[in-house]
Amino acid sequence: MTAELVRGQNHPLPDFRVEIRVSAGKPVIAGATLNDDSGRMRDAGWIAHPAAPRLPGLEASRQAAADHRLAVDLGALPEDVHRVNVLLALPTGVGGPTSFGPLAAPYLAVTGLDGAEIATYTVTGLDAESAVVALELYRRQDAWKVRAVGQGYAGGLAAMLDDQGLPKAHELAATINEAVAAGLARSVAPPPPQDGEGTRERSTAHAAHRGRTGAEGAGGDCPERTGTPAAGTPAGGTPSGAAPSGTTPSGDAPPSAGGIDYRHPSRPASPPPSAAPSAPQASQAPQGGGQEPVAGDAPGWSMEERLYNQVWGMFEDLARTVAAYRSAIDFAESRMEREIDRVLDDPRTRVGPAADEARTEARAKHARLVEQAQAVLDRDLAQLVAEAEVVEPALPPALARWDNPVWHGYTLPDDTPMALRLGDLSLPEHAELRIPMLVRLPLERGLWIDCGREAASVESVVGADTGELRRLAAETATAVAARLYAVYPPGEFTVRVIDPAGSAAASLAPLVESGALPEPPAAGAAGVSQMLELLTRRVDLVQMAVRSGATDALPVDIDPADQLLVVHDFPHGFDDRAVTQLRYLADEGPAVGVHLLMVADREDARAYGPVLDPLWRGLLRLTPVASDHLADPWVGHAWTYEPPLAPSGSEIVPRVLRQAAAGRWSPGGGH
Incomplete structure (x- = not known):
């Protein structure tokens, strides 16, 4: 089964030889950098890019294109390589877009040699960034894993390479862009269609179902994944606000500017006109950006189905915004530790005013990153709390708590409901925000x-x-x-x-x-x-x-x-x-x-x-x-479950x- 990754999530790779397929909608540069065990590039020979597309165990594209294939043989990499960073960047000087913000979210798929997808990741939450480390393949003992990173850089390729410790990063970035502008490469054929859709069509669908912030998710019953995952298949998800998605050249990550998209991920935006029964249609407008939430504002043939889809969308949104927040906190802490270790590793800078200043600056960066991540989390949690206050009173008996007034007007039902509430789910970041745990009927x-x-x-x-x-x-x-x-x-x-x-x-x-x-x-x-x-x-x-x-x-x-x-x-x-x-x-x-x-x-x-x-x-x-x-x-x-007691x-x-x-x-x- 394909793993649909969210930012910070990892997944094991079953084989050393994989292919990474990229679909971005607009021409982008796709390449890869090699890192040692401390996350540093050794020199300019540790990056595959259009001007030098081949390294031992790695081959990248020779030109900017909307679709790419990168071949990776992890077993053929140098022994001192511990990480492979898959990067995307917008070419400069060719009259195209200068940031990822207005573009469809890039979609990446890690596949086996047979074309079967192992893991996918849609890089959402980008705004002013013009370069991004999308995926990281990393070694753990004798095995390799893939991690969704989504770390953007407003300073472009130069800022990205500099962050990985490459000397003369600006010169190499200029070389790469000159190679692209001069058209130094053969055309790259787009990947073949899969499951009746081309990769580009899949990317468009992912972009449509996922908003501008957060990462991809799953569809179905909470939280067991049976039906539409929680359940069913890991499908496209409704995004929640993301944690900081990019870094400026100074290394600070700005909070994402997007709002929460409450459209259900696994449903069409509206029923087919020719087959739709006469039922009122919910508004399809996203509820993010401070708009007032509306109960039943999700796709569905009936109010019950729209409410069910909306509850599941709330579950996904909470899962994602918390995942993004935790990932941002982890990134801030690891960045601070790396910068402090860099000072301590050099005997010349280990003590003295310069060392104290470097530590102070590293801690200040950490504080700014944490503050920005918390601001994004608070914004998205506030929106979800507001939606829960509207949705909870509108739920029918099968989906309502025992303290809901709907039970006081109870009458025998005429039809079997589509789902049943088995309790509530919450996360420690906001324990008071409880999402109904729904399972489809019949059990x-x-x-x-x-x-x-x-x-x-x-x-x-x-x-x-x-x-x-x-x-x-x-x-x-x-x-x-x-x-x-x-x-x-x-x-x-x-x-x-x-x-x-x-x-x-x-x-x-x-x-x-x-x-x-x-x-x-x-x-x-x-x-x-x-x-x-x-x-x-x-x-x-x-x-x-x-x-x-x-x-x-x-x-x-x-x-x-x-x-x-x-x-x-x-x-x-x-x-x-x-x-x-x-x-x-x-x-x-x-x-x-x-x-x-x-x-x-x-x-x-x-x-x-x-x-x-x-x-x-x-x-x-x-x-x-x-x-x-x-x-x-x-x-x-680990969701906290609360039983459905009166x-x-x-x-x-x-x-x-x-x-x-x-x-x-x-x-x-x-x-």
Whole structure:
């Protein structure tokens, strides 16, 4: 699978021989510099450029062009080379653009020799810069990785080369530009189309879906990537404000000037006119730059879909702006350390007024970079907070928190919603900004509410009382089951419960007392066996009916509604046969409408050893208390998850369940 990188993110390279394809829309110079282990160029022979395109293990283009291919053989590089910087620069003296700001964001793809993409990166956030280090290939022990850098230079090639320690950088930059102006090279053919689109078309699409700041992202459900990633495929993302994207000749990085583009990355700007149903269309204008956010201001066929897309766009924006901020902070710190080390490495400048002045200047640069990165972060967070304040009250029940007033006007739904809210996600840079965690319906994966001590920092949340943690886990399971039960139309969803020891009786009271359950929770080994036999038989019969095309011939005792099996205290009350049946339901059930929600401590099932590892891996792990366990492979964040519990003392869950159950069991209600 192709890795779509954001600024600062890295990805391993599976082979030493790769090709780097560049698509920029306008003619640019593409080349590469070699660095030692301290990030310095040895001399002018360590750069491949139009006037000298070939080095051992490296070949660049001989002219400025809109599309380039750079060949890299990492195994053939000199042994003292630890980094390869892929650079892009605008040619001077040829009457073209003088900065990247007005141009489409350059798009780079690292491919294998077979043309398959390994990693891609769109260099967004550029403004006054005329040269940029786009990618860095670097050595880690005996392996190589690629990192998205996106470091721009307003001083052009000369500033870039000077920053890498090259003597007479201005003279070499002038030589390169003269070679380009004189047309010293053969024409470079554009890369062949891939997936029905040319590379240039792909670049245009990336530029259209990503705004002027931030980096590329992913599309889908938060945060699991199932559907549109969080989920689905890593696709183009909605950009958020970026951290400092370029440096001036003095080395300071100015904050990006762009705003947040709230258009959803994986959807067209508007539905096809010939096929669009009669539904109001949302405004496509970006909400950045201080404009007032509007609920539902995202593409979609209905208000529900527009809100869903907008929430996912908010998740992406928060992920990116924080990733850019963290990357900028890391860059500022590494730059300061490098500059101070440079002073200390020379015995002549190690002490004395010159050394003190160099340290002071390095720290001042660091402070300016951090201040600029913080300003960009604060700007984008303020915009997201403003949008959240508008979007949250407008969400329908399936996407709303329990404290949303929409639940007080609850009515039985006519259609199955497209997604369900399973809690909230946040990052420490702004813990109060919570983004709804949405998963698409029907559930493609089972859910596991981890009630073990490793599920969260138990000591800091509920003391040492693991019994309290188990109680909260049971309440979370009931809250999730209640949300699912309430948002499905009558007759289309059934909740069943296994509680072998009756330990969750108090937490299950809203489901039991409202009449939402068709039968009491299964108890004891016999109850466990009976419930699992019932659902296993349903899965088998529905699978056979689907394969034979006879779904209308199912036995009358088979409940056609989607089923949610809530299992408490696994594996208590389960024998080997029951464990096998549960694994079967987890694997085969979702495809035919049987879904699993487990409340369990993995340590309780350690006697089964690795036999149950596939079960745990196949479930989406949640926690009953706030925990930063949800890892995001897209940008590397650890998101803090907050479960979907109702406010303490609230009666909204029992009230909604009673209303939903009354409507379902009334004449014409579906049961």
